[in-house]
Amino acid sequence: MxxxxxxxxxxxxxxxxxxxxxxxxxxxxxxxxxxxxxxxxxxxxxxxxxxxxxxxxxxxxxxxxxxxxxxxxxxxxxxxxxxxxxxxxxxxLPKRRGRPQSQDLYTVMEMAVDFYRRELKGPGGAAGRGYLARRNITDRDAAAFEMGWAPASWQSLNDALRREGVTQEQLLKCGLVSQGERGCYDRFRGRVMFPIRNVSGRCIALGGRIVDGDGAKYLNSPEGPLYSKKDNLYLLNKAKGAIRERGRSILVEGYMDAIRLHMHGHGETVASLGTALTEEQASLLRRFANKCYICYDADAAGQNATLRGMYVLQRAGLQVYVVRFPGGKDPDEMLQTEGGDELFDAALEEAKPLVLYHIGLFEKAAKSEGQAKAAEELLEGMAQLSAVELAPYLQEIGHAVGLPDYQLRGELDRLRRGRRVSAQAAESMAGTDEPPETIDLDGLDDEGxxxxxxxxxxxxxxxxxxxxxxxxxxxxxxxxxxxxxxxxxxxxxxxxxxxxxxxxxxxxxxxxxxxxxxxxxxxxxxxxxLSGTDAEKWQALAAGMRRKSMQARYARLREMMFRGQAAPDEMAEYARLAAELKRH
Ligand SMILES: [Zn+2]
Missing domain, CATH: 3.90.580.10 (Zinc finger, CHC2-type domain)
Incomplete structure (x- = not known):
C-alpha cells in the first residue's frame, strides 16, 4: 500500500x-x-x-x-x-491518527478559501460580484484566481468553520478571526477575497479588498505560524513556470494588477502586495530567472522607499528594470484602455536598468530639492551595489551629479564603508539575543x-x-x-x-x-x-570491476609470496591471475 x-x-x-x-x-x-x-x-x-x-x-x-x-x-x-x-x-493519504495540529492549519485555510468562494457565488455575494463586474473580472476569471467574498457580518466564517469542526484556536492561528472582548469575530468582512499561496501552492494567507464603507482599502492576514510577509509574493506559485521559461519576472504592487497581467498573457507576473521589497523575495525570484521588471504606479515608483526596495533586489543579485507608463496609469487601468496591450508591451520594451532609471529621476529631483540633496540620495542608492555592478554606469552617474571620476569613486567608497559598518553593527546585535534555530543540515553529512x-x-x-x-x-x-x-x-x-x-x-x-x-x-x-545500451554498460563496468578485483587479489597474493606466506593453491592462483591479467 x-x-x-x-x-x-x-x-x-x-x-x-x-x-x-x-x-x-x-x-x-x-x-x-x-x-x-x-x-x-x-x-x-x-x-x-x-x-x-x-x-x-x-x-x-x-x-x-x-x-x-x-x-x-x-x-x-x-x-x-x-x-x-x-x-x-x-x-x-489514508488518515493517520494523532496527526500534529500544525499540519491542519493549511486545511483550515483551504476550508476558508472554499467558504469565501461559495459566498461569492451565493445570494449574499451580489456586492462582491458587482464590484468584480465593474473591474471587468468575469466569473471565469474570478474562479481561475480563486476569488471569494467575505460577507459583511461578524460571525459568518467563524460559525461556518466551527460547525465543520475547526477549533477557535486554529481559526486564531490562521489569522481568520480576531479576539475581541466578547469572543472571536471574522477578520474579513464585506471584502472581495484573494488567497495568497506560497511558492509550492499552499494557502498561507488571504487578502481582502473592501467594496464599500469604511476601513482600509486592502487588508491582509496577520503574520503567524503560516504567513511571513517578507518570504512571499502573490501568484508566484502560478507564475514560476512562465518566469523560468521567459527568463524574467514582472513585479507589480497589487492583486488586481497581477491578475490583470495574467489575464493579458503576462503569466510571469507576481505582486509584492505593497510591502517593502526584501532579500528573501529577491532570492525567491532568482530561483526562476535573473531579470525582474518592476511595474509600479508612476507615483509609487519614484518614491525613495520604493527605490530602496529596488536596490535591495538588485543587491540580492537580480537585474532590475523599471517600467514606466505614460500618463501615470497603473498597469490594471492601462491594460483595460484601448490599445493598452500594445502600450504595455512598448513600456516593457523600453524599461530601463535601475541605475539609469534612477539617474533619470535625479535630474527631476535636482530641480525640486536642489542638486546636493538629490545627489546624496542618488549615490546612497548606488553605493548599495558593488563596484562591478556599477562599472558600466560610472560615466553617466558622474556626468549627472557633476563629479569627476576619481571624486565619484571616492564618494561611493565612503558611502559603502558607512553601509558596511552599520550592517556589521546590526549583525552583531542580532547575534547576541537570537540563538540560531535553524536545523543543522551539515549534521547529515556525519553519518560515517x-x-x-x-x-x-x-x-x-x-x-x-x-x-x-x-x-x-x-x-x-x-x-x-x-x-x-x-x-x-x-x-x-x-x-x-x-x-x-x-x-x-x-x-x-x-x-x-x-x-x-x-x-x-x-x-x-x-x-x-557512458555510451551504449544498459546491457553494454553493464558488460563494460563489470569487466572493469573484475579486472580491478583481480588486480587487487594479484597484489595481495604477490605480497604473501614475498613474505613466504602463500600456500600452494594460492601460488597456483597467483600464476593463473598473472596470465589472465596479461591477456587483457
Ligand atoms: Zn552539493
Missing part, C-alpha cells in the same frame, strides 16, 4: 519542477544543472535527471529522488515528506557513510537498481563479488535477494538512510557519461 502511494506520487510530480522551486536549474543536454543547495559552491555541480527522476551533486555527493530531496531540503522525516509531496501531487565511492561500482549498482532483467539475469554470487565497497556490496545483496527497489527505498526513507539513494543517483549520473 505504502509502496503504491510512493510510486503514485513519483508519477505525479516532476522532479525538475519540484527542485526548480528552490534551485535555479538550467538545461544541460538531457539533464538540468544548477548550484547545489546543500553545500556552498560557485560552479554548478548539482544535476537533475528528468529521465531517471533523480538528482545528484558531484560536489558533496548527496543525491536521490524527490523524497530525499525534500527531506534534506526541509529537514523532514519520511512521513512528513510523504505528506508534503502527496499534497503537492493532489493525492489523498560519506567516504567516496568508486564511480564504476555506483554505476553497476544503478544498473541493477533500474533494470529488472539484470537483477533476475545475473549470477548472484559472482555479481556480489564484483563490489569491493562493503556498503555497496550490502545494497547489491539486498537487491539480488528479492527486495524490490521500491521496498528498499521505502525502508531506507523510513530509517532516514540517505546514503543508498544517493549512491544510486550518483551511479545514474555516472552511467550518463
Amino acid at each position: 505504502a509502496d503504491e502511494i510512493v510510486a503514485k506520487i513519483k508519477d505525479a510530480i516532476d522532479i525538475v519542477d519540484l527542485i526548480g522551486d528552490s534551485v535555479r536549474l538550467e538545461r544541460k543536454g538531457r539533464n538540468y544543472g544548477g548550484l547545489c543547495p546543500f553545500h556552498d559552491e560557485k560552479t554548478p555541480s548539482f544535476m537533475v535527471s528528468p529521465e531517471r527522476q533523480s538528482w545528484h551533486c558531484f560536489g558533496c555527493g548527496k543525491g536521490g529522488d524527490i523524497f530525499t530531496f525534500i527531506m534534506e531540503k526541509e529537514g523532514l522525516s519520511f512521513p512528513e515528506a510523504l505528506e508534503e509531496l502527496a499534497r503537492r501531487a493532489g493525492i489523498t 557513510s560519506s567516504a567516496p565511492c568508486d564511480p564504476a561500482e555506483t554505476g553497476l549498482l544503478y544498473l541493477l537498481w533500474s533494470s529488472r532483467e539484470l537483477r533476475t539475469g545475473v549470477d548472484v554470487g559472482e555479481t556480489v563479488r564484483l563490489f569491493l565497497d562493503e556498503r555497496l556490496k550490502e545494497i547489491c545483496g539486498a537487491l539480488l535477494t528479492g527486495s524490490s527497489p521500491e521496498e528498499l527505498e521505502r525502508r531506507w526513507l523510513e530509517l532516514g538512510e540517505h546514503f543508498p539513494l544517493s549512491v544510486v543517483a550518483a551511479g545514474g549520473a555516472f552511467c550518463d557519461t
Whole structure:
C-alpha cells in the first residue's frame, strides 16, 4: 500500500519542477544543472535527471529522488515528506491518527478559501460580484484566481468553520478571526477575497479588498505560524513556470494588477502586495530567472522607499528594470484602455536598468530639492551595489551629479564603508539575543557513510537498481563479488535477494538512510557519461570491476609470496591471475 502511494506520487510530480522551486536549474543536454543547495559552491555541480527522476551533486555527493530531496531540503522525516509531496501531487493519504495540529492549519485555510468562494457565488455575494463586474473580472476569471467574498457580518466564517469542526484556536492561528472582548469575530468582512499561496501552492494567507464603507482599502492576514510577509509574493506559485521559461519576472504592487497581467498573457507576473521589497523575495525570484521588471504606479515608483526596495533586489543579485507608463496609469487601468496591450508591451520594451532609471529621476529631483540633496540620495542608492555592478554606469552617474571620476569613486567608497559598518553593527546585535534555530543540515553529512565511492561500482549498482532483467539475469554470487565497497556490496545483496527497489527505498526513507539513494543517483549520473545500451554498460563496468578485483587479489597474493606466506593453491592462483591479467 505504502509502496503504491510512493510510486503514485513519483508519477505525479516532476522532479525538475519540484527542485526548480528552490534551485535555479538550467538545461544541460538531457539533464538540468544548477548550484547545489546543500553545500556552498560557485560552479554548478548539482544535476537533475528528468529521465531517471533523480538528482545528484558531484560536489558533496548527496543525491536521490524527490523524497530525499525534500527531506534534506526541509529537514523532514519520511512521513512528513510523504505528506508534503502527496499534497503537492493532489493525492489523498489514508488518515493517520494523532496527526500534529500544525499540519491542519493549511486545511483550515483551504476550508476558508472554499467558504469565501461559495459566498461569492451565493445570494449574499451580489456586492462582491458587482464590484468584480465593474473591474471587468468575469466569473471565469474570478474562479481561475480563486476569488471569494467575505460577507459583511461578524460571525459568518467563524460559525461556518466551527460547525465543520475547526477549533477557535486554529481559526486564531490562521489569522481568520480576531479576539475581541466578547469572543472571536471574522477578520474579513464585506471584502472581495484573494488567497495568497506560497511558492509550492499552499494557502498561507488571504487578502481582502473592501467594496464599500469604511476601513482600509486592502487588508491582509496577520503574520503567524503560516504567513511571513517578507518570504512571499502573490501568484508566484502560478507564475514560476512562465518566469523560468521567459527568463524574467514582472513585479507589480497589487492583486488586481497581477491578475490583470495574467489575464493579458503576462503569466510571469507576481505582486509584492505593497510591502517593502526584501532579500528573501529577491532570492525567491532568482530561483526562476535573473531579470525582474518592476511595474509600479508612476507615483509609487519614484518614491525613495520604493527605490530602496529596488536596490535591495538588485543587491540580492537580480537585474532590475523599471517600467514606466505614460500618463501615470497603473498597469490594471492601462491594460483595460484601448490599445493598452500594445502600450504595455512598448513600456516593457523600453524599461530601463535601475541605475539609469534612477539617474533619470535625479535630474527631476535636482530641480525640486536642489542638486546636493538629490545627489546624496542618488549615490546612497548606488553605493548599495558593488563596484562591478556599477562599472558600466560610472560615466553617466558622474556626468549627472557633476563629479569627476576619481571624486565619484571616492564618494561611493565612503558611502559603502558607512553601509558596511552599520550592517556589521546590526549583525552583531542580532547575534547576541537570537540563538540560531535553524536545523543543522551539515549534521547529515556525519553519518560515517560519506567516504567516496568508486564511480564504476555506483554505476553497476544503478544498473541493477533500474533494470529488472539484470537483477533476475545475473549470477548472484559472482555479481556480489564484483563490489569491493562493503556498503555497496550490502545494497547489491539486498537487491539480488528479492527486495524490490521500491521496498528498499521505502525502508531506507523510513530509517532516514540517505546514503543508498544517493549512491544510486550518483551511479545514474555516472552511467550518463557512458555510451551504449544498459546491457553494454553493464558488460563494460563489470569487466572493469573484475579486472580491478583481480588486480587487487594479484597484489595481495604477490605480497604473501614475498613474505613466504602463500600456500600452494594460492601460488597456483597467483600464476593463473598473472596470465589472465596479461591477456587483457
Ligand atoms: Zn552539493
